[in-house]
Amino acid sequence: MMKPALQMDKVTRRFGERVALNGLSLTLQAGEVYALLAPNGAGKTTTLNLILGFLQPDGGSIHVCGEPVAGDAARTRSAIAYLPEQVAIYPELSGLENLRYFSLLASKELDDATLRRLLLEAGLRADAHDRHARNYSKGMRQKVGIAIAMAREARLLLLDEPTSGLDPLAASELSGLLRAASQRGVAILMATHDLYRIKEVATRVGVLHAGRIEREIDPQTTEHATLEQVYIAELAR
Numbered sequence: 427m428m429k430p431a432l433q434m435d436k437v438t439r440r441f442g443e444r445v446a447l448n449g450l451s452l453t454l455q456a457g458e459v460y461a462l463l464a465p466n467g468a469g470k471t472t473t474l475n476l477i478l479g480f481l482q483p484d485g486g487s488i489h490v491c492g493e494p495v496a497g498d499a500a501r502t503r504s505a506i507a508y509l510p511e512q513v514a515i516y517p518e519l520s521g522l523e524n525l526r527y528f529s530l531l532a533s534k535e536l537d538d539a540t541l542r543r544l545l546l547e548a549g550l551r552a553d554a555h556d557r558h559a560r561n562y563s564k565g566m567r568q569k570v571g572i573a574i575a576m577a578r579e580a581r582l583l584l585l586d587e588p589t590s591g592l593d594p595l596a597a598s599e600l601s602g603l604l605r606a607a608s609q610r611g612v613a614i615l616m617a618t619h620d621l622y623r624i625k626e627v628a629t630r631v632g633v634l635h636a637g638r639i640e641r642e643i644d645p646q647t648t649e650h651a652t653l654e655q656v657y658i659a660e661l662a663r
């Protein structure tokens with residue numbers, strides 16, 4: 427069997443007296459789309475930074491595609507694509523040039539036809555490929571980010587609030603892209619408050635509270651209203 431894309435086992439992390447993560451365990455197999463519902467301060471950013479190897483845990487372990495992050499974070503990071511809330515690409519370069527540049531950084535030298543195909547698959551229309559990214563909307567920058575992830579053949583995609591500030595069309599396009607990526611075996615972990623998109627795309631939902639996953643909900647069998655009630659109750663705790 428394939429190694430899980432992500433395996434977090436009883437991870438703890440403190441900042442001085444403050445416990446940010448308190449025994450967080452989470453395993454993601456290839457193709458799973460996990461939505462992390464995280465009220466402010468619950469430990470979302472700490473979780474993402476630990477997976478990326480920018481922080482070290484005080485206890486527990488994290489593996490990406492079977493490799494310990496503690497062993498060689500640069501190596502495990504090469505299997506990960508991280509899309510922050512605002513995808514950072516070079517404004518003076520075009521979408522195509524950004525994709526070429528970030529692919530080269532990941533030692534992937536792709537010809538223009540392949541780069542353009544990846545941009546099209548990520549939903550960036552051909553007439554935008556050669557325009558300066560400075561004029562791109564948030565949704566367009568995100569599409570370039572997804573194309574970069576696909577060019578790098580990332581096995582694990584981390585997204586932080588991917589739909590905040592997107593119009594409904596862009597958000598729905600993003601759901602389609604995430605579904606397509608998951609069908610290709612990419613495991614996706616997205617921190618979000620967007621219950622509507624969760625219903626659309628997530629295969630699992632977990633509520634992060636006080637540094638651990640307090641409960642999991644099956645998005646397929648849970649009504650939207652129930653999902654919302656659970657989340658609101660969690661926010662009010």
Ligand SMILES: Nc1ncnc2c1ncn2[C@@H]1O[C@H](COP(=O)(O)OP(=O)(O)OP(=O)(O)O)[C@@H](O)[C@H]1O
Nearest residue numbers: 441444445446464465466467468469470471472473
């Ligand atoms: N560098 C740090 N120094 C001290 N405390 C920290 C540090 N980073 C995080 N914390 C604390 O750890 C807890 C979890 O923080 P984290 O940033 O992971 O939460 P979050 O869920 O991302 O919150 P938000 O959504 O508000 O950014 C919080 O109580 C926070 O104050």
